[in-house]
Amino acid sequence: MANERYNAPAREKHWQHVWEKGQIFRASEDETRPKCYVLEMFPYPSGRIHMGHVRNYAMGDVFARYKRTKGFNVLHPMGWDAFGMPAENAAMERKVHPGKWTNANIDTMRGQLKSIGLSLDWSREIATCSPDYYQHQQKLFLDLLAKGIAYRKSSKVNWDPVDHTVLANEQVIDGRGWRSGALVEQRELTQWFFKITDYADELLRGLETLTNWPDKVRLMQTNWIGRSEGMLIRWALDAKTAPNGHSELEVYTTRPDTLFGASFLAVAADHPLAKAAAGKNPELAAFCDECRRMGTSVADIEAAEKRGFDTGIRAAHPFDKDWQLPVYVANFILMDYGTGAIFGCPSGDQRDMDFARRYDLPVVPVILPPGEDAATFALQNKAYEDDGVMINSHFLNGKSTKDAFDDAAGRLEKQQLGAKPQGARKVNFRLRDWGISRQRYWGCPIPIVHCTDCGVVPVAERDLPIKLPDDATFDKPGNPLDRHPAWKHTACPKCAKPALRETDTMDTFVDSSWYFVRFTAPKSDSPVDKKAAQYWLPVDQYIGGVEHAILHLLYSRFFARALCDTGHLSFATNTREPFAALFTQGMVTHETYKSQDGYWLQPNEVKFEGEGANRHAVEAASGRPVTIGSIEKMSKSKKNLVDPDDIIAHYGADCARWFMLSDSPPERDVIWTEAGVAGAGRFIQRVWRITDDIAERFPGKPGARPADFGPEAMNIRKAAHRALDQVAKAIEALRFNVAVAHIHEFANVLQTGLSKDGEGLNWAAQEAAFLLVTMIGPMMPHLAEECWARLGYNTLLANEPWPAAEAVLLVDDQVTIAVQVNGKRRDELVISRSAGTGEVEAAALKLEPVIRALEGRPVKKVIVVPQRIVNVVG
RNA sequence: GCGGACGUGGUGGAACCGGUAGACACACAGGACUUAAAAUCCUGAGAGGGUAACCUCGUGAGGGUUCGAGUCCCUCCGUCCGCACCA
Numbered sequence: 001m002a003n004e005r006y007n008a009p010a011r012e013k014h015w016q017h018v019w020e021k022g023q024i025f026r027a028s029e030d031e032t033r034p035k036c037y038v039l040e041m042f043p044y045p046s047g048r049i050h051m052g053h054v055r056n057y058a059m060g061d062v063f064a065r066y067k068r069t070k071g072f073n074v075l076h077p078m079g080w081d082a083f084g085m086p087a088e089n090a091a092m093e094r095k096v097h098p099g100k101w102t103n104a105n106i107d108t109m110r111g112q113l114k115s116i117g118l119s120l121d122w123s124r125e126i127a128t129c130s131p132d133y134y135q136h137q138q139k140l141f142l143d144l145l146a147k148g149i150a151y152r153k154s155s156k157v158n159w160d161p162v163d164h165t166v167l168a169n170e171q172v173i174d175g176r177g178w179r180s181g182a183l184v185e186q187r188e189l190t191q192w193f194f195k196i197t198d199y200a201d202e203l204l205r206g207l208e209t210l211t212n213w214p215d216k217v218r219l220m221q222t223n224w225i226g227r228s229e230g231m232l233i234r235w236a237l238d239a240k241t242a243p244n245g246h247s248e249l250e251v252y253t254t255r256p257d258t259l260f261g262a263s264f265l266a267v268a269a270d271h272p273l274a275k276a277a278a279g280k281n282p283e284l285a286a287f288c289d290e291c292r293r294m295g296t297s298v299a300d301i302e303a304a305e306k307r308g309f310d311t312g313i314r315a316a317h318p319f320d321k322d323w324q325l326p327v328y329v330a331n332f333i334l335m336d337y338g339t340g341a342i343f344g345c346p347s348g349d350q351r352d353m354d355f356a357r358r359y360d361l362p363v364v365p366v367i368l369p370p371g372e373d374a375a376t377f378a379l380q381n382k383a384y385e386d387d388g389v390m391i392n393s394h395f396l397n398g399k400s401t402k403d404a405f406d407d408a409a410g411r412l413e414k415q416q417l418g419a420k421p422q423g424a425r426k427v428n429f430r431l432r433d434w435g436i437s438r439q440r441y442w443g444c445p446i447p448i449v450h451c452t453d454c455g456v457v458p459v460a461e462r463d464l465p466i467k468l469p470d471d472a473t474f475d476k477p478g479n480p481l482d483r484h485p486a487w488k489h490t491a492c493p494k495c496a497k498p499a500l501r502e503t504d505t506m507d508t509f510v511d512s513s514w515y516f517v518r519f520t521a522p523k524s525d526s527p528v529d530k531k532a533a534q535y536w537l538p539v540d541q542y543i544g545g546v547e548h549a550i551l552h553l554l555y556s557r558f559f560a561r562a563l564c565d566t567g568h569l570s571f572a573t574n575t576r577e578p579f580a581a582l583f584t585q586g587m588v589t590h591e592t593y594k595s596q597d598g599y600w601l602q603p604n605e606v607k608f609e610g611e612g613a614n615r616h617a618v619e620a621a622s623g624r625p626v627t628i629g630s631i632e633k634m635s636k637s638k639k640n641l642v643d644p645d646d647i648i649a650h651y652g653a654d655c656a657r658w659f660m661l662s663d664s665p666p667e668r669d670v671i672w673t674e675a676g677v678a679g680a681g682r683f684i685q686r687v688w689r690i691t692d693d694i695a696e697r698f699p700g701k702p703g704a705r706p707a708d709f710g711p712e713a714m715n716i717r718k719a720a721h722r723a724l725d726q727v728a729k730a731i732e733a734l735r736f737n738v739a740v741a742h743i744h745e746f747a748n749v750l751q752t753g754l755s756k757d758g759e760g761l762n763w764a765a766q767e768a769a770f771l772l773v774t775m776i777g778p779m780m781p782h783l784a785e786e787c788w789a790r791l792g793y794n795t796l797l798a799n800e801p802w803p804a805a806e807a808v809l810l811v812d813d814q815v816t817i818a819v820q821v822n823g824k825r826r827d828e829l830v831i832s833r834s835a836g837t838g839e840v841e842a843a844a845l846k847l848e849p850v851i852r853a854l855e856g857r858p859v860k861k862v863i864v865v866p867q868r869i870v871n872v873v874g
Numbered sequence: 875g876c877g878g879a880c881g882u883g884g885u886g887g888a889a890c891c892g893g894u895a896g897a898c899a900c901a902c903a904g905g906a907c908u909u910a911a912a913a914u915c916c917u918g919a920g921a922g923g924g925u926a927a928c929c930u931c932g933u934g935a936g937g938g939u940u941c942g943a944g945u946c947c948c949u950c951c952g953u954c955c956g957c958a959c960c961a
Contacts, residue, residue, distance in 0.1 A: 332959045342961045663886045741898035818894035823942040869893045873941050
């Protein structure tokens with residue numbers, strides 16, 4: 001056995017088989033042990049596993065395996081986010097059914113995941129495209145509908161007239177559909193929505209409790225929810241100029257303090273007042289049409305000037321009914337924020353300033369910035385949007401911005417217009433309700449029937465699941481469900497007359513909003529097994545990419561609450577947060593290569609020559625020069641992919657895992673390099689050699705501990721226990737690169753120590769091997785099992801506990817402390833850990849380099865930080 | 875435009891709560907073993923000066939606080955990310 005190289009690919013298969021046979025990663029509820037739910041974002045079955053998956057799942061696996069060694073009852077499941085557009089595109093392009101394509105991908109990817117050696121409970125595997133899953137989602141939809149959380153409304157959508165489908169905003173590029181290239185139309189469609197806005201405040205407040213989430217994600221969600229405190233203010237319209245039926249205009253503002261700086265009002269092109277006014281004015285109608293056509297693309301908005309059209313309508317200022325302001329239709333007002341109408345204060349808002357300058361409207365400064373003189377203060381074309389002292393504002397003059405806000409708001413609340421107060425405080429959110437209707441086949445059918453007599457009727461629960469028909473056609477664009485000859489024809493659940501099914505399916509984000517709940521009882525007859533969910537939830541550690549910082553993570557937080565409010569779920573914790581801790585890992589990147597004629601080349605098509613600045617590349621086949629491009633996320637289009645299968649077949653899964661975890665902090669991008677992988681492979685062999693060597697020279701497990709250890713043995717023992725302690729801390733904090741460094745450090749000490757001899761070395765070596773193997777276990781589980789067996793243990797390491805580090809070995813009696821003179825390090829001092837301040841000071845002042853550095857100056861002060869540093873000030 | 879993060883050797887990165895900057899790894903150089911190579915082992919290395927002991931400089935730039943700053947504060951430069959007419 002000795003001196004043989006460790007054959008990772010062969011042994012890994014063996015250990016995977018052993019684990020699987022023993023079913024050791026199966027989880028079940030157990031009230032006697034603390035639980036730990038470890039989850040990585042489940043993959044979309046796109047075809048093959050890529051390195052990003054390997055990194056994500058390796059991290060989760062280290063954490064899950066570590067927690068298991070610490071005595072936790074660990075749930076670590078895996079499944080498939082299996083509905084989505086790529087399957088339908090594949091169907092269109094390759095004439096293969098989306099289900100068949102998806103299931104084939106799942107089979108491939110399951111096999112790949114298994115080859116990584118993850119400690120997953122595969123008995124809980126779910127696929128969202130299976131009726132076993134989506135029938136429960138349909139039930140949830142019905143309950144949300146009954147509770148008023150799901151509702152139908154008409155709204156504007158991006159409609160692609162060629163593909164006959166709704167497009168998400170991200171799919172509209174320069175006003176054209178991303179696939180068809182057709183000019184996108186704004187269409188009014190009736191769609192299903194979830195009332196996430198009802199939860200805006202709770203979702204916002206909940207973020208404060210998520211202290212184990214990255215600040216970045218919390219901030220992004222905070223901004224996305226976009227809470228603002230302001231007022232609704234109603235303005236009386238001048239009867240002579242206003243259209244019939246319009247006597248007032250309600251605006252939303254966060255700055256009632258700047259009311260005396262107002263110089264105009266503006267409404268969106270779709271505002272009822274604009275429409276009414278346009279009815280009598282063709283020129284205005286044309287302007288409104290123009291406004292509607294804009295705003296589909298980001299570029300348009302950037303380039304767009306502030307433009308408006310004076311409707312001729314006049315409105316009375318709330319604090320001075322003789323002060324008449326013009327009402328414009330303006331292109332920068334959004335109909336779906338606030339009331340779709342504003343008052344413009346040019347001195348206090350840059351957009352209003354731009355608008356005022358263009359249409360020559362008054363600009364009255366109302367806020368004096370700190371440090372400015374009221375007599376000389378003037379604004380050019382730059383508005384002042386911050387706080388200050390009120391000027392030109394009658395009764396508000398001299399007040400602070402905040403006091404002025406309260407004063408103005410208070411007056412407007414008391415003041416009457418008609419029978420109601422003229423103003424009301426109002427909190428507004430940027431967040432909109434979640435539109436979930438998609439005109440697609442490969443999604444969860446919405447369980448609704450449209451009846452000409454009864455209207456919108458929910459499908460009866462006993463009729464669930466509403467399954468997708470297998471025989472849909474994908475040969476032309478549009479929704480295959482809608483044009484299916486039979487599927488949509490059904491009987492009304494209420495009156496039994498012929499009726500039509502809803503042919504829209506749900507946004508795939510709905511599927512992923514509760515899969516982590518389903519994992520807690522994947523075979524349950526009801527959507528959620530309340531008891532199981534209460535035992536396992538919340539997820540203790542969630543790991544995934546930042547790209548889901550907003551949508552998926554916000555939808556899931558909403559869904560958890562919606563499930564509680566429909567009685568499906570209750571949390572044992574006092575918040576309703578589904579993910580107690582979140583970690584967002586970085587991407588896997590690689591250099592890119594381009595041939596002379598501008599084609600991307602795969603890494604294995606390229607040969608390298610030279611080093612450092614002289615490093616260059618040529619095409620392996622032809623020798624023609626290659627341009628080494630930037631380091632980018634691995635992608636098919638740039639051809640800088642490395643296939644995990646190749647790496648695993650050549651180096652083994654442990655090697656890929658170890659490389660991914662080394663060096664780069666997990667939240668940052670990791671650059672995949674051939675040299676780095678080879679280095680990881682060398683370390684694997686080194687661990688094997690050390691273990692093999694110890695097993696050979698000091699066979700057996702550590703027995704009765706010797707009374708004394710020589711310095712060599714002590715050295716090894718200290719390094720071992722320190723590493724054990726540090727690695728544990730690093731893994732708990734998900735700082736895998738630091739854990740790796742500590743293991744390296746220990747391996748170095750151990751290897752050097754083994755070449756020596758001394759009292760107790762035999763025992764220390766046996767202990768060190770035991771600890772080394774234990775601490776690599778979570779990261780390189782196959783190698784660890786192999787070494788474990790080689791050392792003569794006849795258990796599975798995966799079932800072994802994490803040993804406790806011996807506290808006495810973690811601290812030295814002697815400490816080395818740095819000695820500074822005037823803050824500059826001059827020497828170091830080895831002294832007893834318990835040495836008092838005076839003792840340390842005296843010893844430091846005696847040091848030759850200290851005396852030299854003082855150059856005869858008297859010592860003014862000595863600062864002693866125990867066990868750390870001495871600073872002599874002279 | 876608004877908001878946020880980051881900037882440390884040739885490279886990836888470490889550095890507890892303000893306390894010896896560069897751990898650990900990659901790459902590199904030299905050496906040992908070998909007929910040779912691979913593999914492995916040993917040694918070296920932030921920059922500059924000095925035979926050496928040692929000295930000076932050094933964490934994007936410039937200021938500041940402190941006995942002491944990679945770490946805290948201010949200004950600037952650069953890179954990356956998020957949002958984008960949200961009233």
